[in-house]
Amino acid sequence: MVRKKFTPVFEENESTIRDRVLSRVDDSWRKEPGDFVYDTVATVPEEIKQLQVNQDTILKNGHAQYAEEEYLDLLLAEVGLKRNAATTNKRTLSVTADAGVRIEAGHTASAIITDSSTGDPIEYTVDVLTEFATNSTLNVNITALEPGTMANLATGTEITFVPPIAGIRSIVDLGTYEKGTDKETDESAYARYEFKVNNPDTGGNKNDYRTWVLGVAGVGDCRVIPRWNGNNTVKVVIVDAEKKPASPSLVEAVQTYLDPGSTGLGEGKAPCGAQVTVVSATALEVNISANVTYTAGYDPAAVKKAFEAMSAEYITSLAFTDTPLVYNKEGALLISTPGVSNYSDLLINGATADISPAVDQVCVLGTVTI
CATH class of the missing domain: 2.40.30 (Elongation Factor Tu (Ef-tu); domain 3)
Incomplete structure (x- = not known):
């Protein structure tokens, strides 16, 4: 998510500070550059500005929507959250x-x-x-x-x-x-903070499960399915940090955290009586083919690589959003790829229709043939 940009409240230009200080000196004194009063006052604005910058830093880091690094960590702790640490390969x-x-x-x-x-x-x-x-x-x-x-x-x-x-x-x-993962970014950590604040704990509703699962290092997103196998059963479908199917070890880590052994005995984070089953999302491979007219001077291999990168980013953004992969969107990405002047016969998985993954699926880019 894109966080709001902090606008400084206290910081002023040094010239503004200097002029204001000089205006407080009686006009009977000479205040031109080189004069005693001017030269004495000239050393002050830089220090005052630094104090103002410090004030703005304190103000910014006191609010989660603007806070960064260790200051955001402190605000996360206030609502019972912790930034996900980097993990090893x-x-x-x-x-x-x-x-x-x-x-x-x-x-x-x-x-x-x-x-x-x-x-x-x-x-x-x-x-x-x-x-x-x-x-x-x-x-x-x-x-x-x-x-x-x-x-x-x-x-x-x-x-x-x-x-x-x-x-x-x-x-x-x-x-x-x-897979190894990097330390959670400020953007990702704040997204979890905002979700937790807007969806306070209620003892085990869908939002609680989401908050718990996203707090496990390596989890990129999840989907919670209540009563999937009858009363008091919960299925949690997860993906890794790259929004791809999770590894068995990550699935096991989340299972152990929520409900060890899927017993429903309340020995994990899930409440007593809730029998939780954690699974990885399954991959729905997206294969793309098209006939392309290249712009003169462009390397076809480089064009293909650029399109694959854009398509992969789009496909990844759809994970667990209930938004279909739109056929026309892929066409727009292809025609906007540098080096493509025109295309025809675009097929996605051999068809010209949108693709809607099942509730436990995520789309992943397969083969690209252009």
Whole structure:
């Protein structure tokens, strides 16, 4: 969501402050630049302006709609909320090694890709001790040293152990099984704050479930379905921070938080008697094809990439909104893509109609053929 922009209340220009101070000096004194009075007064406005800036900062951070960083965290705490912290990437390596090789828990695994902010290789640590009783291939789970999305590398990334371990023949990255997420943004945290304030706790209505679920790190959105399997049953459908189907570990984390084991015994956040079932949304793949006339001088591959980015952003924005994916909207995105001068035969999943996902589905971009 787009938050309101704070308009300074107290801050003034230094010249305005200086002129006002000089106006308070009796006119019997010379007050031109270079005069004693003027030069004495000239040092004051800068300090006064800084005090005014500080006043505006205090005023801004005293209201949740404008507050930032740690000041917003304090206001979140006042209504029982907490900013979601960054989480770490978890992935699996397929390691082939000789009999007798030991990979100790905590051993460092380093990717060839570097962190864009530090220039250092992205590093992971081994989760548990892995021992090779025979010449064999075993899976080794590793966790990123630093939280955030930077470690969400593509499957197949070259990763090595540091220092090297004698007897290891090959290491194949099988990819992520739990994505890392960045620290929750001010915009996202305030959206939850606003929802909580406008929908105060009532002991377990739909809005309460939404507030609880969105407070779990890694959850991007949710849908609450009451009485889905009879009285006293609640289904919660979730997506991850990228508005895509959630991982099994994220589903389990939310399930444990709300109703461990789906027993309805009130051992989690959900009230006694409410048997909660948490599931991931299922993906409804959106495949797009069209014949495109390119503008001279544009690279077709670059045009396709730009359209895919715009289409993916649009599709992601529809998650759990009850808004259909509009066929004509995709056409508008395509014709507005730089390098596209015209198009024909646009098809979405082989048809020319809008797409309405089911209550437990989210659209995800599939193949794009233009």
